Amino acid sequence: MVGDLIRLKLALTRNAVTGTRAVWAWTGAIVGAVLAAGVVALAAWPLQPASIVPDLLAAAYLTWLIGWVIGPVMSPAPPLRPAHLAMLPLTRSRMAAGMLVAGFVGLTTAVTVLLFSSLIVYGARLGVVPALLAVPLAVLQVCLLVLLSRVAHVGFGRLARARSGAALNGVVLAIVLVLSQSGWMLLVGLLSSGVLEQGFPENFSAALRWAPSGWALAAVEAAAAGAWGRTALIVMAMLVLAAILLALWGTSLGEARGARVVVRGSSRRPTPRSALLRGPLGAIVGKELRSWWRDPARAAALSAPLAWGVLTAVLPLTFGAVELLPWAGALIAVMAATWMANMYSFDGTGLWLTLQTGTARHDVRARQWAYLIIYGPIALLVTIGFTAWSGLSWAWPWALAAVTAALGGGAGLTAYTSVFMPAPGPDAQRRAENPAEGNEEIGAAFLVFFAALLPPLAGIAVVYLGATQDSLALQWAGVGISVLIGALLSWGLGLAAAIKLERTATEMLLLMRTGRSIAESDPDQPTLTWRESTVETICWTLGILALIPQGLLTIVFKLTGNHDVQVWFLAMYLPEPWGWLTSIVMVLLGGYLIWSASQVRKRTAAQSEKAAVPLDG
Amino acid sequence: MDHLRPPALSIHGLHKAFGEKVSVNQVDLEVPQGSFFGLVGPNGAGKTTLLSMAVGLLRPDAGASAVLDADVWTDPLRAKTYLGVLPDGLAMPEFLTGREALTFLGRLRGLEAEVVDTRAQELLEVMDLLGAERTLIVDYSTGMRKKIGLATALLHNPKVLVLDEPFEAVDPVSALTLKRILTRFVVQGGSVVLSSHVMALVEQLCDTVAVMSDGVVVASGPVAQVRGETSLEETFVSLVGAGTGTVDGLSWLGT
Incomplete structure (x- = not known):
């Protein structure tokens, strides 16, 4: 059954992810792969102090976990939906397991597998046993991530059925966006705090390992330290969490399609009579x-x-x-x-x-x-x-x-x-x-x-x-x-x-x-060739830049007597009359470029019109 | 029949291909005024594509269509005033109630406020939707969606109704009401074009029928003429072919 599900998923993906979507999917995969490769390289890098490497690895794993949880919420439902299999006489657990394995087949999983190979690389630095242990643990960790992602997707979906929940989803997404875009602030704080010299604060390192994304790393470290009891405990915890998530997800699969929380409309409100609102x-x-x-x-x-x-x-x-x-x-x-x-x-x-x-x-x-x-x-x-x-x-x-x-x-x-x-x-x-x-x-x-x-x-x-x-x-x-x-x-x-x-x-x-x-x-609208659309884009961009900031704006500055504003305005740096001349040339140049840009489309339109077949035929 | 009157709907050489697949192949069709016209055909015959092009919801690769004296593509505003359309599977203003949707459409069409209110009330009554007064369309059942769709199609008192699968998922009681409304509409001089794959229904309601298969019209004319001595269903099967599958192949079924 699993093989069939994988084939079904691949076929669905192939048919759905085309054109721009495919381009985005591959771009994302390549960027992700480069980042993951960077993490693998980091795992092998002899940074000082030694504790910084696993901490950075744990931070990278946490980032990936957040990506796995948030990513599916922002993107469409997975192509393979449980509804497709609803009428098949399958037990929930079997269906869940099958869907899970099918869910693994994809670019994102491939990138994540690459990421967690860094754990094996790092394990190898700690010794033979940790390296060997790292192999199954890395696999288990990827499973956990995928499962967490699935359960989160169902959870967010449930929330979104009510308006308040949907609004909450929006807030969660906003928080993630803020954290990812303002991460540099944290980074600046991090660098100035001397972390790279002294390593992360203890609490922070510990917190990174408490997150479900850091458990495999913690287990490998425990093994390297010879703390076998702790290793066993962490591995057990991973297995238990995976089982719980699988059960949760399996339960959600069998449930009937839920409906949104019903919102009531107004009743019997007459059409507005005022002329302003009527049209x-x-x-x-x-x-x-x-x-x-x-x-x-x-x-x-x-x-x-x-x-x-x-x-x-x-x-x-x-x-x-x-x-x-x-x-x-x-x-x-x-x-x-x-x-x-x-x-x-x-x-x-x-x-x-x-x-x-x-x-x-x-x-x-x-x-x-x-x-x-x-x-x-x-x-x-x-x-x-x-x-x-x-x-x-x-x-x-x-x-x-x-x-x-x-x-x-x-x-x-x-x-x-x-x-x-x-x-x-x-x-x-x-x-x-x-x-x-x-x-x-x-x-x-x-x-x-x-x-x-x-x-x-x-x-x-x-x-x-x-x-x-x-x-x-x-x-x-x-x-x-x-x-x-x-x-x-x-x-x-x-x-x-x-x-x-x-x-x-x-x-x-x-x-x-x-x-x-x-x-x-x-x-x-004629279809432009790649060259034509490049020319068009360049003409528009340069034309607007020349016409507005470099041309019109500098004239405004000169007319209002603000000769000391220079910034990046060419005309403001030059002595008169060259400044004025530059402003005028910029306006003309900008105008010409914008006109040229509009001509690209017009010319192609004229050509394709000649070749077009009339509608009445 | 008065031959000086323009047909309610005239379709000339409408053609549409999606990539390699020709969905509608150079179809000509004329629906006389005052007729109850049924368009029948198996799934995928091109009925929805043809009707979408005929009413201006899909741009044809070639061909033209006109409603009464207005060309759908060159004089769309007039054509669309004549037309009442019920498409299959398209969204409505989903987050409005039935009454709000009717009011909304009435205002879009520039009807008087009093007229809109009266008609909305009557249409909701007739369609038996008053019980769901505060339910948003997004929460309607399939049958209710058909009914509110039909109500919006009737709202501006069109001259020609084009309905894609109007009876699908509608309960028998509501279907009876709908049939009465449509029959009365035709008696009063309106014209109805509906697509369906329920032969008995078309046979019962329509006076004229066209059979579509694989993107072409394989037969058209008065129902009596098309079906000849047999039932419409038998004629239909013989026209479009019973398919390659025979029942004999399923010997295991029910054993």
Whole structure:
């Protein structure tokens, strides 16, 4: 049976993980393999003091454990689901064992096996017996990790059925994100504490071994020290834990498909009579807000950015640094945009109603409004509250310039990527088992995270200028510029998204329906070759850089008499008239590059139009 | 029949291939106004693909379709005002209740608030959904989903109804109500196109039928003409073939 399950899993994976998903899966596997190889190398490295090596190994194992527990929560359900086998007359324990073994077949397990080969390498340094013992223990440790991962996945899924649980899931994810991104803070603290010279503090080393990821290491160390009783005890503990986890997981397999905690809707509320709310825009905003309130998946999309922004800003307080507090609201806005980069996947195939009623434009705009209504007050309130809390009175214009542009930019960016880079997720009615189940397509989210950092830059630059000039008016003008940029971005990117959706809603619906990449791409959009799209990207990037910061912004500086602002603005370093000339050349160059970028697509479109077959045929 | 009136639904050369597989192969079909039209065919015959293209939910590789005098792809807004559609297996506004969904769609279609409220109440009554007044659609059973789908398709008083498997998983009592609604709709001059693989149902309800198999229409016309002397089921089996499997192969079954 196990062989059949493995074949089934491989077939399911092969069919589901294609295109971008496959690229991401392999990229992740390669990065993971490099890191794991690094850990193996570390195990062989003669670092001083000697105690540092096992401690670092234990830390690496713990990191992997966290990855195993959190990873599946963020990614789709494993391709092989117990529901597939529900009607087969198998005992639970047999099914659990079979599914577990099948679950081992995968890139992530291969990488983890590589990681734990470091235990054998380290064991070899301690002697022959520890090395031999390390082999079965490494295998057992990998089993434990996989089992913990499975049980955690079921547990998080259970939680996500209720909105509060889903929100909690979001918070857990945010904590993990904060820890992984702000790990450098801990690292800096670690280095300055002289750990590398003296080794980790005793408690810390012990804690690392108490975590289930460090048990095999602890057993090998005990064996090396000749403490056989302790070795036996740890191995027993590992076996018992594995048995308990297997039993827990096996029980969950046999259970009937659970449903979400039922949320009740309103009854008999009449249609609003006021003209403002009656039209399609008001209707969709209303539907969106209700969905925000009722959909567990959206509860997580709300709690995660909030927790992430707040925690990121608060973490440095442990060192007594309050400088990040005023930025909490802006951070929330940036993460909100990241989380909502694929907002159409919440409704999935529900898109057909937009098509049938011809309301694509209203739909994009309404979603933008709902986005601002949901995240706007939260981000603004946190900004105000945290800036006041920090007591940094100079930070007000900075924080407000950041949060307003990030919010507006987010409303634009999310609409844009949701329509231009849509990725299907399971429809809401199929999310009953785990409403938080998302999709692996994080490309757009990744892009939006960095893109969402850009809109506040111009406003902040002006605030900075005002600060250097001691001009409060100029600082507040920076906030005004941010508001303007935010408004322009949400209007402009929203318009682009609306036009695109109006034209390609059918293709997007097909994508949502079949769950695969669009075979028939946008009929009006030509497919660019790799070279053409590279040229296009470079032209856009350089064009914007030349036109806005190096061109227009330097002209603003010169006109406002801020000749001492230099930073990275070429024109500000040069003596006049060369400075002015540079500014003008930059504007022209930027304009030309942007124009060229637009021409790449146009030219290809013209060519493909000639070759296209008419629809009537 | 008045030949000056445009057909309720006319399909010309609709074609769709997904990669190598041709799902719908150059299909022509005309549904006269006032007819109750049944589209039958085995699983995978291309019924859903054909209907999706006909109503504008899927872009065809080639071909055209029109509802009354409005082309679905060049004049979509008018075509979609005429149309009431019930697709198979697509999501609704899942986190709304039945009434909220009807109100939502009424507003999307620009109906008057009073009209929306009255119609929503009546539709919920007729579909027997008032008992689940506060249940979100995401928690509806399959049959309830069909009923709320049909209610949304009827809400704006369309002229042509295109229904993909409307009776699937609907209980017999509700099915009877649905049949009455649809029959009355046709009597009052509306046109209905429905797909199904329940032959008895199509035979009972429809006046015109088209049989689809492997992406092509193998027979179409008035029900009496298509079935001839036998039942529709027998005609259907002889048209699409009984498949290669014969019952004789399962000699072990039940022994």
